[in-house]
Amino acid sequence: xxxxxxxxxxxxxxxxxxxxxxxxLAEGPATMSELAEVLGITLPAIDKHVRVLEAAGxxxxxxxxxxxxxxxxxxxxxxxxxxxxGMRAMWRARLSDFADHLQEEQP
Amino acid sequence: xxxxxxxxxxxxxxxxxxxxxxxxLAEGPATMSELAEVLGITLPAIDKHVRVLEAAGxxxxxxxxxxxxxxxxxxxxxxxxxxxxGMRAMWRARLSDFADHLQEEQP
Numbered sequence: 001x002x003x004x005x006x007x008x009x010x011x012x013x014x015x016x017x018x019x020x021x022x023x024x025l026a027e028g029p030a031t032m033s034e035l036a037e038v039l040g041i042t043l044p045a046i047d048k049h050v051r052v053l054e055a056a057g058x059x060x061x062x063x064x065x066x067x068x069x070x071x072x073x074x075x076x077x078x079x080x081x082x083x084x085x086g087m088r089a090m091w092r093a094r095l096s097d098f099a100d101h102l103q104e105e106q107p
Numbered sequence: 108x109x110x111x112x113x114x115x116x117x118x119x120x121x122x123x124x125x126x127x128x129x130x131x132l133a134e135g136p137a138t139m140s141e142l143a144e145v146l147g148i149t150l151p152a153i154d155k156h157v158r159v160l161e162a163a164g165x166x167x168x169x170x171x172x173x174x175x176x177x178x179x180x181x182x183x184x185x186x187x188x189x190x191x192x193g194m195r196a197m198w199r200a201r202l203s204d205f206a207d208h209l210q211e212e213q214p
Contacts (some may be wrong), residue, residue, distance in 0.1 A: 010121035014114055019190070028205075057162040072198050081191035083126070088184045090133040097137075 004057030004076040006083050012056035013080070017041075018049050025059060032061075032068045055065035111164030112182040113190050119163035120187070124148075125156050132166060132179035139168075139175045 013019050017039050024030055024038045036046040050070055053059035058076035081083050120126050124146050131137055131145045143153040157177055160166035165183035169176050 006126060007123060008122055010117045012119035014121055016114060019113060022194055023197075026194045026201070028201050032140075072194075073199055074195060077191050077195045077198070081188060081195055083120075084184050084188035084191060087129055087133045087179075088181060088188055090130075091179050091181055091184070094133070094135050 004079045006079055007079045008056035009076045012052050012058055027067050029071045111186045115163035116183045116187045119159050119165055136176050136178045
């Protein structure tokens with residue numbers, strides 16, 4: 001299993017086609033052909049995108065018989081969601097402190 | 108005010124130094140010199156990073172007297188957090204459906 005980093009995940013999803021693949025995978029596992037159909041691109045082109053998602057720890061590709069099945073890995077999403085919500089929470093707490101401070105300054 | 112896109116925000120934060128700046132700004136507004144100190148880099152180098160954050164709708168720079176003050180813009184963080192948590196929620200709902208389905212299959 002790949003260790004996700006915020007760098008890797010952010011890089012991987014800074015591409016609209018790759019976000020569409022993540023969106024499709026969030027609905028359940030897919031074959032490479034199904035993913036190629038989602039974007040209307042060739043299998044080699046899908047393979048490149050899937051490799052980026054795999055390297056970021058956002059997806060995993062396994063052979064099941066003659067099919068290659070791609071599954072979402074939630075760890076990468078967790079990492080990104082936690083980073084963004086953590087920053088937002090910190091910022092909101094500061095805004096709230098600031099609002100309290102302004103109230104205290106009122107006569 | 109800049110309209111954030113997930114592309115822009117993801118690109119902006121796919122850089123450890125820029126994430127550190129976002130972390131500093133989440134604690135409250137900062138001058139350009141304070142931001143330069145956080146990363147231990149020059150003002151022109153900070154300016155480049157701040158421009159990327161501004162273009163992504165993650166920060167805003169204003170002149171206050173002779174100082175340039177940078178403030179976090181929460182909209183960009185909201186967009187990213189919402190995207191990642193939305194994908195995660197969709198994926199978890201599918202996993203939960205799948206688990207229910209397996210239970211129903213049990214004798």
